Amino acid sequence: MQISQRTYVVIGIWLAGLMLLGVVLSEASGGILPLPKWGIVTIVLGLSTVKAGLVALYYMHLQSDQRVLAWIALVPFVLIALALGVVFSSAFVRL
Amino acid sequence: MAHAHAAPAGTMHGVSTSTGVPNGKLGMWLFLASEVMFFTGLIGAYIILRMSHPQWPGPEGHLNVGMGTINTLLLIGSSVTIVLALAASQREEISSARGWLLLTALLGSGFLVIKGIEYSAKLSHHIVPGTNIFWACYYTLTGFHGLHVLGGILFNLFVLSRTASASVWADQRHRLELAGLYWHFVDIVWIFLFPLLYLF
Structure with a gap:
């Protein structure tokens, strides 16, 4: 299945957005966010896993390859x- | 003895295959699987050291989150450009594919330049791998990752050099997919290294 150029760019924007969200969450930990540090770490590493999944599925074509x-x-x-x-x-x- | 069930060797979209998957692609995925084990060993050691250390030293303000963020954006951007190079190649738009590939190499080089600036700043403050356990882990993880980025840039430039003409491109373009797979893997490793080292 051919993935469109637009989809590639949209996924790139999502990757950048999720990364920046992780930075904001880590900077806000211990401050405005009422979450323990381990909770923030879990969320940010979860975001990293989502990003890795997007790269593997769409950019490395695992969702459409053999x-x-x-x-x-x-x-x-x-x-x-x-x-x-x-x-x-x-x-x-x-x- | 004849192997009755062995799949016959042949070609698929112009590249050789013995399994239904192009040989080069299968080899690259097997290599990447071994690379996953390599980096998981390093990252796993870092996490276990960190969790078991009673007083983890940490970067103590010597890591610049802004520079790490820019570097992450560079690698994410380069993943977009190399996948656009592959898409252009599939549309037979050779000059566009080569342009995206060159941009990928430039973005990767930008990553290494920023990493070099970070390293020199640390070294000027006499922060070396032997300073403490955090910096030993930092230099090991980012050093191995940086070597992989360098390898990826060289791979991209190799593909670029072998595809100067349309006739050669038709014969060599499958290498672009292999270079892309490797490059995306390098990006995925950094996606985990960045928060582990810079954010917590």
Whole structure:
């Protein structure tokens, strides 16, 4: 499926807007926003994940390319989840 | 022994494939998967060090959020320009594609120039990787990322140099898609590095 030039530009504007929103939120933390710091960190990293998803789906064409490429892209995240599981489980297990 | 189920080698849109996915694209995605593991290892180490450190030193006012924001905008802009280069290439508008590609390389170079200015400012204040754990992480993460940006710029310029004429472009344009995939990956890494290092 061909994505239009306009769509590419609109996504770019969204990426820039979400990034600036993250900057504003981080600057406002501890001040006007009644949220703990970990809450702001979670929101800003969530925005980063959305941005990464937009780039992967539309600019890297994962949403329209062969499905096998999406699976290849997901493999490292499965491995990361396994590694994280080992790291955090080892924190609770003392041999 | 004959492999009865092996897909025959052939071509797809003028590029070779053995799997239904162009070989170059499949190779690039496998490479990027390994790169995800590489940067996740580094970023994961940073997060674990930070969470387990009783008194995280932080940048202590030595990181300029404005410069980091401009750099992020440069990389986002360069992702737009390289995808527009690919779209122009698919429409057979070669000079437009080359123009967008050149602009991508320039925006990437701008990112490195700003990063160089930041590095020199730190070094002039005697802030080096050995200063404390934060700066060790900062130089490691941004250093490896910067090397990847440099690699991406060289890749883009290589594609640009190999596509000077229309006849060569028809044969080489698939490389533009590979350069784009790599460039977008570099952008995604920075999308996470920027808030982790500059904002918190």
